[in-house]
Amino acid sequence: MQTIKWKRIKDFPHYLVSSTGEVYSEYKQGTLKQFNDAYGYSQVNLNRHSKKVHRLVAEAFLPNPYDLPEVNHKDENKNNNRLENLEWCTSKYNMQYGDVERRSFLSQTRHESWKVYQYDLEGNLIKIWKSAREAERNGFNRRSVGRCCNGELKQFKGYIWSKERR
Template identity: 35%
Template sequence: MAEKEIWRPIKSYGIDYEGIYEVSDLGRVRSLSRLDSNGRPIKGVIMKPNLNKPYPEVSLSKNAKSKTALIHRLVADAFVEGHFEGARVNHIDENKQNNRADNLEWVTVLYNNTYGTRLDRVSNANSIPILGISKYTGSKIILKNALEAEGLGFSSAHISSCISGKLKQHGGFIWGKLDYSTYKSALTWLDEMID
């Protein structure tokens, strides 16, 4: 038997959308059938979320003003007890697409930033071997990760921006990532050169 979906009016981001939009405990958003400002009928529909962002979102409109709204926030505001000043919404299963009310909880910023496997995922992202090539001399720097570069006076954030293509260079070096086997081969070669 299919579970019963519960719908509630959206009251989020300081705006009351009652009579215009509703959100369900299963993480869906719908517009309601109503008349527009000229008296023409508008048919209600289940809204398709924008999935091109880290968190699914929808665009809500009232009085000719649009607001992009995160679906997990809409669900939490409507269904999850325990909101407090400065609270963040945490996905219990760490799946940003799962916006069911029973998968959401209000937490502190610190708890949200250290929840589950987040620290491991961030750590893994910072453990990609990198190569820096001097724009001026062509000399190369091979590092275990972007964080290691901070010990040499470089910014790991700027190096990451170079690797992702947002910056062309940082600190006079062009930066790129290495696959792990190339990194290990370079270390072996350096060890042989030193011996």
């Protein structure tokens, strides 16, 4: 059984990361809750900054003598952030690693677009967009439209946005 090692996180001196992928806060005196980003990677909030856990582990424990830009999960499990599962690599290597076809299919289905309904503030339907990306091409911020569709914002740019017809 391997010993768990802890190191301070660069630029965040009151946080430590372990070789097993846990993040400890001296403020809260405990490990931080991790959440997945839109792509399935584990993240934590450090002083209101979202940081990917695999990157924190790699930066703390893995030497990077060739200054490689990306961190690969050897077993392709984005939530397995143990030191022995990570390696520094090039973007090309990372893209071609493992089961590329399966990952590509999952990525496409995960990011499948949905229709976006735009209403005025009185609830009158203005337009049906094929996707938030289409609304973005017409001058609306895609993330803000998405946040409205997910219930995080009530309105954006004077409009109500929804995934479903009201």
